[in-house]
Amino acid sequence: MPQQFNQSTYHSICNELGQMDADFAAVIQNHGYPPMWTRPNSFETLVHIILEQQVSLASALSALNKLRERIQEITPARILLLTDLELRECYFSRQKSAYVRYLAEAIISGQLSLEAFGQMENDEIRRELCALKGIGNWTVDVYLMFVLQHSDILPLGDLAIVNAIKRLKGLPKETAKEELKMVGEQWKPYRTVASMLLWHYYLSSPAPRAAKMKKG
Structure with missing residues (x-):
């Protein structure tokens, strides 16, 4: 560990x-x-980190809050019920809409288990997350630092x-x-x-x- x-x-x-x-x-x-x-180890947290890619933290939070208003609880199943238009109304770009859908599908299918990450090494977590479209090293770094509190990430x-x-x-x-x-x-x-x-x-x-x- x-x-x-x-x-x-x-x-x-x-x-x-x-x-x-x-x-x-x-x-x-x-x-x-x-x-x-710190952030909780949740699907919502990963959606939030994806939203933070390439934009200001304030813009990302605005989109996350808009999504919360629309679906109350941010879960994989609820994300997959939203249309492109509904996600766009929550300030999601076309790319980020696709990324959060890929993530939701991976969690629902069992391809990805956030709970299991708590017992895994950095490289294993990075490999599993980076296999998903739209998730790269920066997103994984933030997850390891803020969610799992791994102490040696730059x-x-x-x-x-x-x-x-x-x-x-x-x-x-x-x-x-x-x-x-x-x-x-x-x-x-x-x-x-x-x-x-x-x-x-x-x-x-x-x-x-x-x-x-x-x-x-």
Whole structure:
């Protein structure tokens, strides 16, 4: 089983990262501890993460809330009853309508079991989720971090994380992701919590911008 973190260990891991990296110590000193962002292990959560691909978090939440208004409980069966027009009225693009239907069908057919993911390794979970159209590494990273609280994920498909590392470390805009990955090596085995600190820094910095998400 991958190492996990929880509410009781979260601040101590933040402190340990602050001891490893003076820049994180400054983030905690200047902005406090980051929230421990968590989400339930549910179909609705995965729909929400799919909605967050390539758009602002506010836009994704608006679509999710519109969907909730229409069907009350977001379940695979209820999603599959909606027409293209009804999903479009909930601000779903044509592609995202298809993606959530693929996901709903995979869960109903038994191809995918969210409960089973709690006992699986990262690579197994990634392989099963990425087999579905519309789900890529960024979506899986967010799921592993926010839902399963796996402690060592660095989502370099996330623009806010990439920009936060460059800003915090004073790196040029053209710095390649491979170099950023090497920077993150020093934060093992707590790269998820390091990412929480990076998001917190990004959102707390002057003139924060809405985080855009990379597809997948």
